[in-house]
Amino acid sequence: MALLMVSVNARGPRPTDMGASPQEMGGSGVVWYTTWGSAVAEAKRSQRPIFFMAAAAQCGGISGVF
Amino acid sequence: MVRKLMGGKFVNTAFCIFAPDGKKKLTRVGRSPAMGFGVRQSADPDPEEVKKVNARVIDAMYGIAKKYPPQANLAEAVVVDFHSFEQALNVSSGDQRLLVFAVATEQQHATLKRKMQKVANHPDVIGRYHFDFSSSTDVRWSEVVDGDQAKSGIFIIQSDEFGQKGKVLAELSLNSAADSIRAVLAVENKKYAASETRKHYGKHVAKGRRTGVKYEDAMPWGEDRDGDGKIDPRRQRRRR
Numbered sequence: 001m002a003l004l005m006v007s008v009n010a011r012g013p014r015p016t017d018m019g020a021s022p023q024e025m026g027g028s029g030v031v032w033y034t035t036w037g038s039a040v041a042e043a044k045r046s047q048r049p050i051f052f053m054a055a056a057a058q059c060g061g062i063s064g065v066f
Numbered sequence: 067m068v069r070k071l072m073g074g075k076f077v078n079t080a081f082c083i084f085a086p087d088g089k090k091k092l093t094r095v096g097r098s099p100a101m102g103f104g105v106r107q108s109a110d111p112d113p114e115e116v117k118k119v120n121a122r123v124i125d126a127m128y129g130i131a132k133k134y135p136p137q138a139n140l141a142e143a144v145v146v147d148f149h150s151f152e153q154a155l156n157v158s159s160g161d162q163r164l165l166v167f168a169v170a171t172e173q174q175h176a177t178l179k180r181k182m183q184k185v186a187n188h189p190d191v192i193g194r195y196h197f198d199f200s201s202s203t204d205v206r207w208s209e210v211v212d213g214d215q216a217k218s219g220i221f222i223i224q225s226d227e228f229g230q231k232g233k234v235l236a237e238l239s240l241n242s243a244a245d246s247i248r249a250v251l252a253v254e255n256k257k258y259a260a261s262e263t264r265k266h267y268g269k270h271v272a273k274g275r276r277t278g279v280k281y282e283d284a285m286p287w288g289e290d291r292d293g294d295g296k297i298d299p300r301r302q303r304r305r306r
Binding site for chain 2: 019020021022023024025026027028029030031032033034035036038039040041042043044045046047048049050051052053054055057058059060061062063064065066
């Protein structure tokens with residue numbers, strides 16, 4: 001399944017409730033497409049469905065975090 | 067797109083699975099995969115309930131995936147590209163991955179993207195880095211990046227803590243062979259992994275507030291839960 005997460009700017013969960021990712025630094029993680037156009041291009045090419053997930057790479061204007 | 071999916075509302079998270087045409091919805095639209103698949107869960111689920119809900123969601127996803135077996139060579143998958151260098155830098159910081167940024171003319175992009183498929187889709191590389199290709203909006207990219215920079219090339223960049231600046235760790239020619247690029251990436255990623263620890267979400271946000279970090283781009287941040295087209299005012303914190 002091709003994965004698309006669209007980066008949006010919106011209010012998220014309470015930051016105090018969230019910790020650190022358990023994923024190993026430098027290790028392989030989710031491969032996601034950051035634009036709808038590229039995700040659809042890959043989905044059409046490979047005939048895989050699209051897992052659409054909107055998320056924000058900031059919290060209340062504080063950048064550098066999901 | 068989020069507004070369209072969520073009936074005019076603009077919310078923090080939205081989920082849906084689409085058919086490969088990008089049009090037909092294969093699930094309902096919800097704020098989480100569980101909602102999209104119609105899997106109910108309580109407002110404050112215990113770990114056992116979360117486990118069961120996740121298992122049902124995964125089963126449902128397998129069910130869809132079985133109906134759509136891949137029809138093409140995954141080694142030739144489209145290489146990720148961002149809308150802008152600023153977005154790439156911020157997302158790379160959020161994911162804590164190195165960014166591979168290719169600066170080339172628009173005419174060189176098609177050839178370069180084909181070559182980068184051999185890099186980005188390689189088992190040693192996939193899911194470890196982000197990739198971005200310069201566009202006409204990225205002419206000032208070098209102003210937010212430290213280190214030597216040529217006018218064109220493949221730059222391996224480490225984004226800073228808040229994703230607003232970066233540092234060039236290595237620079238390769240556009241003519242570099244795919245295996246040479248992969249070799250340099252492996253070296254830089256090993257050093258990067260050894261020097262970094264995973265960010266703690268709460269501490270990161272608290273530090274950002276203390277130090278006055280303010281990230282803005284074309285879209286305002288916040289939610290429009292009533293769907294009136296305007297971002298809702300922030301709720302005031304109660305004084306204790």
